[in-house]
Amino acid sequence: MTTTHTLDVAGARLHYEVRGAGPLLLVMGSPMDAEAFGPLADALASDHTVVTHDPRGISGSPLDDPGQDSTPELRADDVAALLDALGADSADVFGSSGGAVTGLALVARHPGRVRTLVAHEPPLLELLPDxxxxxxxxxxxxxxxxxxxxxxxxxxxxxxxxxxxxxxxxxxxxxxxxxxxxxxxxxxxxxxxxxxxxxxxxGTIRHVPDIAALTAPQTRVVVGIGTASAGLITARTSRALAERLATAPVEFPGDHGGFIELPKEFAERLREVLRP
Structure with missing residues (x-):
């Protein structure tokens, strides 16, 4: 069963959805909305409480000022407010693409709120030599x-x-x-x-991650790359981030949108990565 909710945050009203039972897992994109993650969330809901949301300004999350720019920092603060609304001190987080950048900003801005962050193909173009x-x-x-x-x-x-x-x-x-x-x-x-x-x-592609915050002991950061993402710029940015974190990237099924193409296989791989 999926329940839908709204949450007032600074300058916006967030639409979010909750499914399943078990450890709390936030699944997010940007600009991808909650609907895009529905099949993955359904596949995870048998053993996780899965929360998806529409990022500010997208789909069901209107802004007070439609002309306001969206930044990873603003979106990270929204996710922290979402954790507060859920009564959760911390959660695991899966973010893909711009949602992975949101997750990286969340770890830096709100230390201790994320147990494990799986950052799937974040488009951190500032890390590239070009x-x-x-x-x-x-x-x-x-x-x-x-x-x-x-x-x-x-x-x-x-x-x-x-x-x-x-x-x-x-x-x-x-x-x-x-x-x-x-x-x-x-x-x-x-x-x-x-x-x-x-x-x-x-704002998303020009985000520069705080490596010191991302390597602090209270949060585990995993960088994910699709098995079919060779040749994509996000494979390059993911490898660049993993190198700076002194960790090896982890492979996930499919390409940049593998969680949509192969939700069950992707969910199983995510479970494996999240296991302590």
Whole structure:
């Protein structure tokens, strides 16, 4: 059974969902919303209390100021407030893509609140040797969004990320990389994409992780990379983070969106990683 809730936080109202019973596990993305993690959460709910949420400004989590930029720090504070609302001193956290960056900021800003963080393919472009070129590419993507719209921006984004976008007429995939039949995006999908390009992309990819905080003894940080993510920029950023943490990355099924493509297999791998 899934229960839905809302929580007032600074400048926003969060939509979140709770399933299952057992140790508390927060599962998050950015800009991916709770719905994207539904199959994974269902697969984990037999032995975990799984909490998913819509990040601020996305889907069911409206902002007081729609023009406010989303940063990993703001999103981390939201997750800490969510833990407070759940009456939890700490929890395990799985974050994918921008949600992994949220998790990294959470560990740094709220010490002791995270037991184990599994950071799955965080797009930490500042860790790459070509960071300046990546910043310029992101600026071009954002400018393309403002000039030509969501579709053109997604094409550039996915190509830069390393996905095969096909020819000029190919439909771009959403940020999680999940396979989908070409279709007209919904109003909500368009709004989420506009939010991502206009107010979220730059803040996420330019986050610089606090390595000292991430290597403190109270939290275990695991860096995850998809077995099919070779060639993706997030595989490069994940390896760069793992190197700085002096740890080996852990493989997960699928690619950047493996939790959607293979939720049961992904859930089992996550269970293995979370075991003490």
């Amino acid at each position: 960071a300046a070129e990546q910043r310029a590419a992101a600026d071009d993507i954002v400018e393309t969004f403002h000039r030509e719209g969501v579709g053109a921006a997604w094409m550039k984004f996915m190509a830069n990320a390393g996905f095969d976008v096909g020819g000029e007429d190919a439909a771009p995939e959403p940020p999680s990389g999940e396979p989908s039949e070409p279709s007209e995006p919904s109003e909500q999908e368009l709004a989420n994409s506009a939010r991502f390009f206009g107010h979220e992309l730059r």
